[in-house]
Amino acid sequence: MTAPGGTEKVAAPRVTAVVGLLVVFELVSGLLQGSGPALVPAVQDWQSISASQAQWYMAVQFLAAAVGVPVFGRLGDLYGHRRLVRIALVCIAAGTVLVALAPNLTVLLVGRALMGPLAALLPLEIGLVRDRLDLEGARRAVALLVGALTFGSVLGHGLAGPLLELTGGVQATLCVLAAIACACVALSYCAIPESRTRAPGRMDWAGALLLGLALLLFLGTMARGQAWGWTSPRTLGGLVLSLSLLAWWVRLERDRPHALVDVRAVAHPRSATYYVSGFLFGAVMLGGQAVGISYLAASTADEGYGFGLTSWEISAWGAVPHVLAFAGASLVARVAARTGYRRVLLLAFTLMAAGNVGLITGHATLPLFALASAVSGFGMGLALGGLPTLIAERSTPDRTASATAVYNNLKTLGGSLAGAGSAVVLGSLVVRDTDVPALSAYLTIWALNALLCVGALALQVLTNRETDAPGAAKNRRSDTRPHSDAGTSAGA
Incomplete structure (x- = not known):
């Protein structure tokens, strides 16, 4: 309409x-x-x-x-x-x-x-x-x-x-x-x-209220999980209640003609891969930022690893992956014009996986560590530009903003879970008789990040096999919409 x-x-x-x-x-x-x-x-x-x-x-x-x-x-x-x-x-x-x-x-x-x-x-x-x-x-x-x-x-x-x-x-x-x-x-x-x-219809305020309550409870519990203890009744109860509210919300939204989020379209095979990939991407990108900074600040004299950088040195070296991410995001349309967006995502998650493996193998040498961060950063830039583009194209024109909003939230949720998981790993794998994270904690986090990237890579390989040839791109606008069994607007 x-x-x-x-x-x-x-x-x-x-x-x-x-x-x-x-x-x-x-x-x-x-x-x-x-x-x-x-x-x-x-x-x-x-x-x-x-x-x-x-x-x-x-x-x-x-x-x-x-x-x-x-x-x-x-x-x-x-x-x-x-x-x-x-x-x-x-x-x-x-x-x-x-x-x-x-x-x-x-x-x-x-x-x-x-x-x-x-x-x-x-x-x-x-x-x-x-x-x-x-x-x-x-x-x-x-x-x-x-x-x-x-x-x-x-x-x-x-x-x-x-x-x-x-x-x-x-x-x-x-x-x-x-x-x-x-x-x-x-x-x-x-x-x-x-x-x-x-878009046709009206605002689903009831769905927005229920989703907001579930997300506030979930993210609020995650934010306080370390202080409360991850196995405490408050933490476990908050997580169970928030997930129950999310399940209830999904059930309600599925049957609404003009829902806040078209959950059937989100779950459609042509879209679901990219939403799940967005969640995994958020876990790797947002969940790993603080870990890298902490490692750069650690020193071999005190912790037995790290580089002992000062604040301004951390800012300078830490800017390397951000600059490469900017380059990747800026170049994604040009790269995709030659290869197709699906191959761009394959390259993005391959680079991110390789970068995290590089952090493991080069953790003792600052130039190698920075190089691995740069490789991962460029992959993140490609994913930052590619994922929302594909999600938008697989939504109907009257659902584009809400579709990309769902992707944004899933990316944030992935980062929240990964941040909490990183805190658990850093708090569990410690130097004997101290609360200082051991080197194995950082290596474990980077290994888990690499596995998440491999998982996202496998999703791209096993699903959405349709050709994204550059020459056909101009003719695909009307064919990039997921189908909705309910007959309503799809895509978000």
């Missing part, structure tokens, strides 16, 4: 302008997200809060994103992606202002929660460019958006420290970031056309 005015694509100059503005939003999104972890110690000192309280500074935004991304995605499909991009930017700007001016921890956490829609921007933008561009143009646009997000994260991570020193304090730094976010709100009213396709 389309809005009046048809579905013709805008002229090329208009497309360039629109994608350019969306790239700016993703660059700022990456900047805000990348600077967050780097500023945590300074925020902790500014607010005089404990380490456990500082943990919620990051966690509350992830929780808000988990709940809000599916809602923003579905509302964008129903009422227009540009409209919801603007609303998301307003929420983000308000959140950054509250964070910068927060007089206490409560206001600080409210501000961080309002920044949750940062994760909703990319699904909404993918929905918009898919509606306004042809297939090849949309693929290039998604690659640019993902590349901008990745590059923004690199900038946020690398510039947070210098900006902190330049401004003379964390509050001034946060005010600069707030000003940038507010500028994006004004920019969103310049030369961005609204998407023309509209």
Whole structure:
């Protein structure tokens, strides 16, 4: 179903302008997200809060994103992606202002929660460019958006420290970031056309509430699992209850004509492979970031392994995989034009598996360790650009944003589970009579990451065997939709 005015694509100059503005939003999104972890110690000192309280500074935004991304995605499909991009930017700007001016921890956490829609921007933008561009143009646009997000994260991570020193304090730094976010709100009213396709039906608020409750309970329990103990009644009870709520939600959504998420389409063989791969990808990418930083900081004199790098050295060496991820995400459309997107994902997970094996074999030599990280980072960039593109193309035009929102949430859930699993491994495999993780703990985590990549690789090989020849790409737009047994819109 389309809005009046048809579905013709805008002229090329208009497309360039629109994608350019969306790239700016993703660059700022990456900047805000990348600077967050780097500023945590300074925020902790500014607010005089404990380490456990500082943990919620990051966690509350992830929780808000988990709940809000599916809602923003579905509302964008129903009422227009540009409209919801603007609303998301307003929420983000308000959140950054509250964070910068927060007089206490409560206001600080409210501000961080309002920044949750940062994760909703990319699904909404993918929905918009898919509606306004042809297939090849949309693929290039998604690659640019993902590349901008990745590059923004690199900038946020690398510039947070210098900006902190330049401004003379964390509050001034946060005010600069707030000003940038507010500028994006004004920019969103310049030369961005609204998407023309509209999903039928209305918002499934009951489904959104139930999903939000289940995700909040699950992610909240995972965040506190280490403090409570992974085998404690509170942890196990929270996980069982959250999974029960998710199972109930799936059963309800399956029978709704205009559900928040079309679970039948998600489970369809042509789409399910990519959703599962997204979950595994999130586990490897998000779950392994802190592990690598901890290893770089460890020293052979104290722990018996690692490289003993200082903070600025960690930032410099740690930027290597991020830069390669930006390169991979930026090049994915060009590579796929020659090989097809399915082969791009095969290459992506192969590189990620090889990179994690390289971390194991090169853990004693910094250049080899950095090389392995770079190989894995380039594979992550290819996956970052390839997975949402394929998921969007296998959704109907009126479900694009909500489909990519589901992928985003599954990636986050995978990272949450992997982060908790890494904490268990690091806490269990320790140097005798200490709580210091042993070298075997890091090697085990990298081996598990490699196995997850092999699992995702096997999924690509065993399923979705249809040809993705570059020459046929232009003719596949109408053939990239999963079929829905219920006859409703498929894809999310």
